[in-house]
Amino acid sequence: MDSVEKTTNRSEQKSSRKFLKSLIRKQPQELLLVIGTGVSAAVAPGIPALCSWRSCIEAVIEAAEQLEVLHPGDVAEFRRKVTKDRDLLVVAHDLIRKMSPRTGDTKPNFFQDCLMEIFDNLEQHIQNPLVLQSILGLMERGTMVLTTNYDNLLEIFGQQQNKPMESLDLKDKTKVLQWARGHIKYGVLHIHGLYTDPCGLVLDPSGYKDVTQDPEVMEVLQNLYRTKSFLFVGCGETLRDQIFQALFLYSVPNKVDLEHYMVVLKESEDHFFKHQADMLLHGIKVVSYGDCFDYFPGYVQDLAVQICKQRSPVPGGPGPTVNPNELGLLERLPVPTEAPFPDLGSCQGPERSLGLVIYADRVDSTTLLGSACQDCAKRKSEENGVEVSKKPRRADDAGGS
Helix, strand or coil, X not given: CCHHHHHHHHHHHHHCCCCCHHHHCCCXXXXXXXXXXXXXXXXXXXXXXXXXXXXXXXXXXXXXXXXXXXXXXXXXXXXXXXXXXXXXXXXXXXXXXXXXXXXXXXXXXXXXXXXXXXXXXXXXXXXXXXXXXHHHHHHHCCCEEEECCCCCHHHHHHHHCCCXXXXXXXXXXXXXXXXXXCCCCCEEEECCCCCCCHHHCCCCHHHHHHHHCCHHHHHHHHHHHHXXXXXXXXXXXXXXXXXXXXXXXXCCCCHHHCCEEEEEECCCHHHHHHHHHHHHCCCEEEEEXXXXXXHHHHHHHXXXXXXXXXXXXXXXXXXXXXXXXXXXXXXXXXXXXXXXXXXXXXXXXXXXXXXXXXXXXXXXXXXXXXXXXXXXXXXXXXXXXXXXXXXXXXHHHCCCC
């Protein structure tokens, strides 16, 4: 397919793109984004290890062979396992155990060295940051993010945008609790750990027994699955991931009452619709971004834009709403001031101060600027969610109306 045909197909795809209303009407802070290998593959296509679980395992095996940290016989055996159509997560578990101490302890291990080899100089390989920019835009508005990836591409990109990004793993209970309670806005939870930190690298759920057996941590994590809408992006094997299952999938009852979403590639209609039906049993609505991976970045961008269009309340309770099309508007809102609006004579009595708390940026066609009595003004303001402070009436106002 030539470039002209690709461009035409992308334009047609975008013009016919539909989104579930139940998804795009979510507030960003109601979502928890689960990032899989598809995001990394779209951002840094030059690193084969980021493209899929299979590619990652193959790259680790190759690095292990080059670094001579795996016996040649084991290298051949693992390559044979990867080429066969079997559970890749089991292969990955076996591989990390093979490069770890015989005691079963995951520190130290050669697996981390292999990951550092294949993920070297990640910042130089960011080619298509569109997906990361979209995710960052959602995070700015309160969307939480966790990932099964070992890489920190999102954090690297966010830091380049002067965001205080923070990489977290399940070994740090204090940080996990803070993140789960929404106190680390730009935190990214790596449930498998991060390649730069050997302490957090664990593939086997037994490595997280301290987490799964901690009632406080499990309760706060499971509460997220009960109260947030999880949005799986670039995820293929995530629901088969034993750690994800232990933390969320099999530990939360009544999953059919939940409403989560998964964005996938539609390679085959039969497989897609079967997958869609199967996932509904877990409370997950599966939607397709198209039949070509090239559509993925544009879909994520458009989806993020649609979600960010929602009019969200100003933090602190009911009140005026802001236009989320203006990025960072919440940070730029001026300090409120009390400004008297004179009653221009639609009622009896002298001019009065209504004591409205207003923001200059929020004056629109619904803002009451006069030509109405005090009671009308107050009622209209309350309908619009604008706070009306009550002040003692002046002596000369007594009985004026």
